Amino acid sequence: MNSNKQKYYVVWEGNNSGIFNTWDECKLQTKNYKGAKYKSFTTLKEAEAAYSISYYEYKNSEPKKIDVDPPNYNSISVDAASSGNPGKMEYQGVDTQSKKIIFKQGPYKEATNNIGEFLALVHGLALLKKLKSNQIVYSDSITAISWVKKKKCRTKLIPNKDNKEVFQLIDRAIQWLNTNSYNTKIVKWETKKWGEIPADFGRK
Numbered sequence: 759m760n761s762n763k764q765k766y767y768v769v770w771e772g773n774n775s776g777i778f779n780t781w782d783e784c785k786l787q788t789k790n791y792k793g794a795k796y797k798s799f800t801t802l803k804e805a806e807a808a809y810s811i812s813y814y815e816y817k818n819s820e821p822k823k824i825d826v827d828p829p830n831y832n833s834i835s836v837d838a839a840s841s842g843n844p845g846k847m848e849y850q851g852v853d854t855q856s857k858k859i860i861f862k863q864g865p866y867k868e869a870t871n872n873i874g875e876f877l878a879l880v881h882g883l884a885l886l887k888k889l890k891s892n893q894i895v896y897s898d899s900i901t902a903i904s905w906v907k908k909k910k911c912r913t914k915l916i917p918n919k920d921n922k923e924v925f926q927l928i929d930r931a932i933q934w935l936n937t938n939s940y941n942t943k944i945v946k947w948e949t950k951k952w953g954e955i956p957a958d959f960g961r962k
Contacts, residue, residue, distance in 0.1 A: 897946065
């Protein structure tokens with residue numbers, strides 16, 4: 759095991775908040791700061807997702823985990839990718855076992871990865887309801903899962919002409935969440951146990 763593997767440190771409350779690449783940088787922000795809130799992550803994607811919400815939202819947003827090892831293959835998996843944050847974004851849903859693409863949308867001119875993860879999750883929920891499927895849906899995004907549960911897209915992206923279509927999709931997704939009930943289980947994909955989610959675009 760490589761003990762020197764890169765980690766990313768999120769500081770929600772400290773001398774300065776942000777995402778830091780070394781423990782020494784993190785210590786500078788948290789040392790002698792009473793009640794500092796911070797945590798390490800193994801990937802930048804996880805760190806960015808956690809930092810996009812408050813510390814308390816992060817602590818309370820992790821869904822209950824279904825103890826399935828290996829993953830439950832009676833499922834679909836969703837993911838998004840963006841070139842820049844914000845930047846061009848696309849998302850997709852695949853069959854978890856075969857990785858066959860079930861739906862794919864984009865690229866959209868301007869959006870964030872979190873928005874894509876949110877839209878992908880709602881798209882998956884709507885599709886499974888329409889098909890009357892008993893499959894579960896996997897997402898590796900704590901942020902997207904939190905937004906879906908709260909029926910809100912808490913993006914910091916400012917609407918403009920380049921992302922007008924994306925904000926229309928967000929509005930439609932929120933409307934669907936507010937006007938539909940569903941029995942589909944949303945399950946956090948355990949990247950540390952199972953590797954990258956099958957819907958991953960492979961652009962790390």
